[in-house]
Amino acid sequence: MKIASFNINGIKARAQALCDWLDSAQPDVALLQEIKSVDEAFPRELIEERGYSVETHGQKSFNGVAILSKLPLEDVRRGLPGDDNDEQARWIEATVIGKTALRLCGLYLPNGNPVPGPKYDYKLAWMERLRARAIELLKSEAPFVMAGDYNIIPQPMDAAKPEAWEKDALFLPESRAAFQRITNLGLTDAIRARHPGAGLYSFWDYQAGAWQRNNGIRIDHLLLSPQAADLMTDCGIDKEIRGYDKPSDHVPVWAELDL
């Protein structure tokens, strides 16, 4: 089962590029972030005619996540537990049924800039809720994947110019420590585990020729539970589509699991 995560930065502007990628990459499951659309406006027919079922958790203009799956989805839940007043659409869960069941969590973690400020406080609080959800899921001892745009550069090797991010919410020590507290629960960063070297990125800013200069960062991650990590046979980053027409500023990251 091929599971991908892709921050598309707006479904309206990305419908063509998304469909082209689905047709060529053929993921069984795609977890999307920043659909920037309400559920009713999401072009689900475009996706369904390619054999995917579609579950969205959208909002107007900002954020928004979705799950596309060629295999049946069950028990869909929207919203990260832990704050009833949080109205931002950043979390969706479902169980996909392959040879065995796999719990999918698609997430769009808050950016957190500027620092300091309420947006950074929200980011750190959201990460603590994410950690609590991971602890809950680990109790079941069933395989799960938490994948999406984490807005976290885990290590200096995950940025072409780490010095440029020193005061940024994506790279501050407190942000990286919060991410590490989550992985330290026993979750595997799929790309880091299988491709241990530097220079793998998932995001290149639209500005200042970042793509042309390969000034990238790795902020889109697939975190695998122990039972899911045991099933991983391959993983990668579809870097080339950043150079295609009307690209997102992110590219897909994916993992193949034997189930």
Added chain:
DNA sequence: ATGGTAGTGCGACTA
């Protein structure tokens, strides 16, 4: 310190 680009949706915010 600023501005550089892009998306949504038509002003201003987010990234």
